Amino acid sequence: MSMDHVFAALADPTRRAIIDRLRGGDKTAGELAEPLPISRSAVSQHLKVLETAGLITRSKSAQQRIVALNADALTEAAGWLQAAHDEWQQRFDSLDRILAEEVPTDTSTTDPSTTDRTAD
Amino acid sequence: MSMDHVFAALADPTRRAIIDRLRGGDKTAGELAEPLPISRSAVSQHLKVLETAGLITRSKSAQQRIVALNADALTEAAGWLQAAHDEWQQRFDSLDRILAEEVPTDTSTTDPSTTDRTAD
DNA sequence: CCCTTAATTAAGTGATTACTACAATACACT
DNA sequence: AGTGTATTGTAGTAATCACTTAATTAAGGG
Numbered sequence: 001m002s003m004d005h006v007f008a009a010l011a012d013p014t015r016r017a018i019i020d021r022l023r024g025g026d027k028t029a030g031e032l033a034e035p036l037p038i039s040r041s042a043v044s045q046h047l048k049v050l051e052t053a054g055l056i057t058r059s060k061s062a063q064q065r066i067v068a069l070n071a072d073a074l075t076e077a078a079g080w081l082q083a084a085h086d087e088w089q090q091r092f093d094s095l096d097r098i099l100a101e102e103v104p105t106d107t108s109t110t111d112p113s114t115t116d117r118t119a120d
Numbered sequence: 121m122s123m124d125h126v127f128a129a130l131a132d133p134t135r136r137a138i139i140d141r142l143r144g145g146d147k148t149a150g151e152l153a154e155p156l157p158i159s160r161s162a163v164s165q166h167l168k169v170l171e172t173a174g175l176i177t178r179s180k181s182a183q184q185r186i187v188a189l190n191a192d193a194l195t196e197a198a199g200w201l202q203a204a205h206d207e208w209q210q211r212f213d214s215l216d217r218i219l220a221e222e223v224p225t226d227t228s229t230t231d232p233s234t235t236d237r238t239a240d
Numbered sequence: 241c242c243c244t245t246a247a248t249t250a251a252g253t254g255a256t257t258a259c260t261a262c263a264a265t266a267c268a269c270t
Numbered sequence: 271a272g273t274g275t276a277t278t279g280t281a282g283t284a285a286t287c288a289c290t291t292a293a294t295t296a297a298g299g300g
Binding site: 075 | 123124127128130131132133136139140142143145189191194195197198200201202204205207208209211212
């Protein structure tokens, strides 16, 4: 259930498609394989990758395997991304504030060619 | 800047470590390479992967390359995860509610073997 | 112009990935 | 037991990955 495995699992478009379908509720391995342009064996292998990553759980019901999404692993990965994003955004915002405060003096006030007040 | 590339980039622990360091602000390629147990060449290759994924931007400053985090790609990936997580959680919550309300009746009311009322 | 520093690119290697086709398992129905 | 259905496991293969060393580009200073 390491982050390595979670992100590696999510890197494949077929596996993300499977997760997208699972958002609508549990499915059997066959139902998941049906719209995909690859063999059932390949789907089974993808499911194994997702299971190892902790993103899904599989349970038996007669011959069929019920596949369900596991929210915990999603939460963990989402959390890491959110943390990185938030800290960066915060740093970005404060930089914005600094720039907004300190900019006013730029040119024309300290221009040496206009400060030669020789008129007197 | 596809999701494939973003998640594939995040699947490597070295690259996540680089992103973690970048949360503290911009760094040069050398600064990023210094604590890592791999060659500078390898770090440069990792940076290229992160750049292709849109997770960082690189700019030149004299001989050095300044590396900066790019929040947009992080936002996109975080958004996908969050959407999957939220919809699942919502479905989970309503299932919880249904179970809490509907459990009382289970079996024994529609059993065909007990409806042969031959006693008359 | 030559040399140092900072970083990237090129080539090569061993490990891993995604797929297919085929074989094996597991369960249900007769 | 024997057949059909749902799914997984096992080679085998072509492509990609992470790494190393060696060569290359680019900027600055003598």
